[in-house]
Every structure is written in structure tokens, then in C-alpha cells.
Amino acid sequence: MTTPPNISDLKRELQLSPELQKQFREDPVKAIQQYENPLDEDKWVYRIVVLSLGLTIFSIVVGVIVLVGMDKITSDKTVPTLLTAVGSAAIGAMAGLLVPSPRKQS
Numbered sequence: 001m002t003t004p005p006n007i008s009d010l011k012r013e014l015q016l017s018p019e020l021q022k023q024f025r026e027d028p029v030k031a032i033q034q035y036e037n038p039l040d041e042d043k044w045v046y047r048i049v050v051l052s053l054g055l056t057i058f059s060i061v062v063g064v065i066v067l068v069g070m071d072k073i074t075s076d077k078t079v080p081t082l083l084t085a086v087g088s089a090a091i092g093a094m095a096g097l098l099v100p101s102p103r104k105q106s
Contacts, residue, residue, distance in 0.1 A: 053094040060087040
């Protein structure tokens with residue numbers, strides 16, 4: 001059974017599925033638990049991802065500083081494209097994770 005993304009889909013699936021109706025009649029708490037998002041309870045996943053992205057950003061900054069110190073980078077135009085791309089992607093990913101998700105207003 002697929003997990004409905006919101007309560008409207010859950011209602012629709014409940015109306016259309018006799019098996020789901022039976023599960024709700026027998027044990028509503030257990031039936032609704034299968035629709036919970038495990039990431040709502042497991043905060044370590046976010047912590048690990050944010051830590052990984054932070055370490056990526058930090059290592060790129062340190063790498064660029066080391067390259068500048070070794071005179072491998074003399075101007076902004078000589079910064080390796082890979083460092084710029086990975087750093088930008090990591091910063092964007094971290095911003096996307098840390099910004100609160102929008103809530104649908106009813």
C-alpha cells in the first residue's frame with residue numbers, strides 16, 4: 001500500500017479501500033501509524049546530513065585557503081570550477097534543509 005502524501009489523499013484512499021477501512025475499524029492507532037513520516041521522529045538523519053554538508057563546505061573553504069597559500073590560486077578566475085560547484089551545491093542543500101517547510105493554510 002502506498003503512503004498518501006496528505007490527509008485528503010488518506011480520506012480518499014480510506015473511502016476506496018475496504019481493506020483499509022477494516023484496519024481502521026480494528027485498530028485505528030495502528031492503522032494510522034503506517035502513514036507517519038519516520039523523519040518526523042528521527043532527528044539524527046537531519047543532523048548527520050547537516051553535519052556532512054557543513055564539513056563539505058568547511059573542507060572546500062580550507063582547501064581554497066591552502067591553494068591560495070601555495071600560490072596555486074592567484075585570482076578569482078583560477079579557483080577550480082569543481083570547488084565552486086560543490087561548495088555552491090552544499091550551501092544550497094543546507095539552506096534547503098534548515099529553512100522551515102511551508103505549511104498549507106486552510
